[in-house]
Every structure is written in C-alpha cells, then in structure tokens.
Amino acid sequence: MIAPIERTLTGLRAQTAVWRKAGETIGVVPTMGALHQGHLSLARAARAACDRVIVTIFVNPKQFNNPDDLENYPRTEEEDARKLESIGVDLIYVPSGDEMYPSGFATTVHVDGLTDMLCGATRPGHFDGVATIVPKLFLQTSADQAFFGEKDYQQLQVVRRLARDLDIPIDVIGCPTIREEDGLAMSSRNLLLSDRSRIKAPVLAEVMNDMAERLKSGATMTAIQDEARTRILAAGFNEIDYLELRDGSDLSLLDAAKPDARLFAAAWLAGVRLIDNIAVE
C-alpha cells in the first residue's frame, strides 16, 4: 500500500500524537526526494529499528547556494511514493515551502567549526540551511531516531553536533553509502548527468579507492595528490572543489592515514557537482 502523504504540520502532529499515545517509537528519514536505493536503504534501516517510519520529502531552498541548482533539482513525488511502497513506510511528509518557512520566519541555526571546510567552504550558506531545517524536522516529527547517509558525511557530523548541542532527544544513525555497480555513489543529482558524463562519473570513486590503498600503505597526500587530481581532470571532470584526507570525527585536515581517517572529494562534471567520501583505515 502507498503510504499516506501528509502536507501539513497539523496533520503530521495529529498522527504522531496517536503513535506516541500507543507507546510506539518513531524513525524519521529526511530527504529531498528523487529517491534512489541510497534513500531506500535509510528507510529500511528505520523500518527495522522503529515501530513507525516517516520519510520526509522537502527540497529545502535555504540549503541551495545556487538558484539554478535549486531550479534544476529533480522532483519526482509520485514515483518516490511508489518506491517506498515495498518498504512499508507509515507516512510521507511533504510540507510546502510556506509550511516550513511561514512569513516572518527569522531563525538560522549555525554550527561552528565543522562547517568551515569541505562543502562548507565551497557552498556558502549550505550548512546553515541544513542546520536550520533538520531540527525543525526533528521537532515536527518528534522522532526517536533519525537516519542519515554517510554519502553526505560532513552533513552527518553537523547533524550529530547540532542534536547534541541543542539537547534534541533523538539518536542520529549513520548508514553506509550505497553505490551503483560501477562504484559511483548514488545521488539524486546523477539524474542530471548526460549519458556521456555518466560513463565518466565513476572515475571519481575509482581514483579515491586507489588513493585509499596507497594511503593505507603509508603514502602521504602530499605525495599522491597531484597525480590523483590529474587523473580526475583527464577523465573529463572540469573542476575539483576539494580532494582531502580528514579525520572522520572532527574533520581536521590530515596528510597521512590514521584510525578513522576519510578521503573527501567534490568535483564538477559538465555542470553537475558530485561528492563522495570513503573510509581509509
């Protein structure tokens, strides 16, 4: 059965109140729609852990630093609802822009430090948009657990930080990145790639995996970085926003592997920005 779609906060709260009264636990999976197997893996994890599962779909304008990106972002609500059917989600929450940001809305949540680098440095305002919408979704759904993908690893760390800092009583669960057969990390933005670009796209993960192997064998980023960048650009990528080794917890910059080190990359392919990250140790 297709899960009911709720578009208002009042309706959402009426439903969650019933679940709460019955002593049921609630899991939330925040998304921007155009669902793929990555999102579905989060919904499955929520289904396995919680009595009730809410998937939210909201293309959050505040986290887009580029108006064209917002305009072009894929929107596929009917298909999304159908994809969630087999998982047994209880509710799909699809609020309107006015519902989330009514006239007079004036609050911004900003997480210091973790948002200074990586996507925070190359997409100004992006994480303020994320950090403002996520606690709203947590409070609106009154969820016990929230499921986020490691695909957006920096976002996951920012969300963990804000939940702790704001004392929001919710467990933030990180789930592994789901990939296409050729290694490309699944992303709603992959839909925007032309056939030609789609063939080139897996090179990013391929180069990162090779780098991870060399780093595990003792190589430093200083030694391997230039060659890796050259390979990515030679494959047809136009620009690399970052290709860095960082600590997986505080995201501080590293030159050599250590426990919990991760490689992070963002690169442009024919107007589409792809990001990826992998554990190194």
Ligand code: AMP
């Ligand atoms: P988005 O719709 O892109 O905002 O993503 C919604 C959630 O799905 C976020 O927690 C993402 O990290 C997660 N997600 C996106 N792509 C993947 C993937 N390939 N594997 C696992 N989780 C993902």
